[in-house]
Amino acid sequence: MAFHEVRFPDNISRGARGGPERRTQIVGLASGDEERNASWADSRRRYDVAYGIRRADDLAAVVAFFEARNGRLHGFRTKDWADYKSALPSQAITPTNQQIGAGTGSLQTFQLAKRYTSGAQTWVRTIAKPVAGTVRVALNGAEQMSGWSVDTTTGSVTFTIAPGAGVAISAGFEFDVPVRFDTDMLDVTLDLERLGSITSIPLIEIRR
Numbered sequence: 001m002a003f004h005e006v007r008f009p010d011n012i013s014r015g016a017r018g019g020p021e022r023r024t025q026i027v028g029l030a031s032g033d034e035e036r037n038a039s040w041a042d043s044r045r046r047y048d049v050a051y052g053i054r055r056a057d058d059l060a061a062v063v064a065f066f067e068a069r070n071g072r073l074h075g076f077r078t079k080d081w082a083d084y085k086s087a088l089p090s091q092a093i094t095p096t097n098q099q100i101g102a103g104t105g106s107l108q109t110f111q112l113a114k115r116y117t118s119g120a121q122t123w124v125r126t127i128a129k130p131v132a133g134t135v136r137v138a139l140n141g142a143e144q145m146s147g148w149s150v151d152t153t154t155g156s157v158t159f160t161i162a163p164g165a166g167v168a169i170s171a172g173f174e175f176d177v178p179v180r181f182d183t184d185m186l187d188v189t190l191d192l193e194r195l196g197s198i199t200s201i202p203l204i205e206i207r208r
Contacts, residue, residue, distance in 0.1 A: 003076070049201045071184040105164055114127055
């Protein structure tokens with residue numbers, strides 16, 4: 001298996017349904033109380049992109065994409081239109097959107113991440129598939145136009161010279177979700193007007 005650095009067609013993924021999934025075990029006690037345990041430390045996203053098919057050409061594009069990925073075998077990128085950037089949906093990306101680390105004077109590589117905060121609780125999501133050309137980086141709030149590079153296949157930001165101890169490192173970016181098809185069969189329907197549809201095209205996030 002391999003990961004193909006290609007994105008599922010945007011015009012089809014824009015109509016997708018889905019979002020994050022958690023796995024929680026709940027045990028009911030004789031007293032009526034319950035115990036809850038999180039089986040997963042991180043969420044996993046699921047989507048159904050069949051809702052974005054509006055033309056026969058869309059259907060053909062999905063079939064070609066499915067065949068090129070060998071069904072469930074190879075991973076690929078998709079854009080989650082509800083959550084695809086470091087800033088809020090209504091705001092523009094800035095290099096101070098997300099803190100990704102603090103300098104030590106020797107560490108040169110830092111992982112892109114996005115924080116989800118509600119009240120006193122925060123969950124940190126690793127971003128492994130940033131979109132090329134969208135990443136911006138700042139040191140102590142000052143944007144850095146050079147002196148760093150980003151690996152768009154892993155989400156790692158590497159500085160030519162290690163940031164000094166205590167220097168706040170932040171970034172802004174767009175990102176894709178690494179997924180695979182969650183089916184080995186596409187159920188294609190073609191009506192008399194040659195308009196096609198597929199009952200369901202499930203995608204599931206790849207967690208490595």
